[in-house]
Amino acid sequence: MNEADALDIVQYAIWTVLVASSPAVAVAMIVGVGIALVQALTQVQEITLTFVPKIVAILIVVAFSAPFVASQISSFTNVIFQRIQDGF
Template sequence: MNEADALDMVQNAIWTVMVASGPAVGAAMVVGLVVALIQALTQVQEMTLTFVPKIVAVMVAVAISAPFIGSQISIFTNVVFSRIQTGF
């Protein structure tokens, strides 16, 4: 394994993490913006109000996108194993 192979594997790993965590992060971001907007409009500045909706949204997003996340991790695992099998 040379530097280019190692860099390619790290790049694939980082891309897989970004794609797999995208739905959960996106859901948390959207819910956070909506709750912040509601807090700004109603002037209710309770700090703990943002946590429960975000946790629920992240759990729902992960539950809905679980097959997609699993397939992305499976694709990455297959790439890693095939590269190990061929000897890089």
């Protein structure tokens, strides 16, 4: 295994993490901006108002996007095992 192989594996691992976490992060950003907008319009500055809807939205998205995340991780695992089998 040389430096190019190691960099390729690290690059693929980082890409897998970014793609697998993107549904939850995107929903957290959208819900956060929406709640911030509502708080700015109504001038209600309740701190728990920001956390509870985000947690609920993220849990729902993680439940629905679990097959996608699992397929991304499975694909990465298959690539790593294939490289191990081929001897890098």
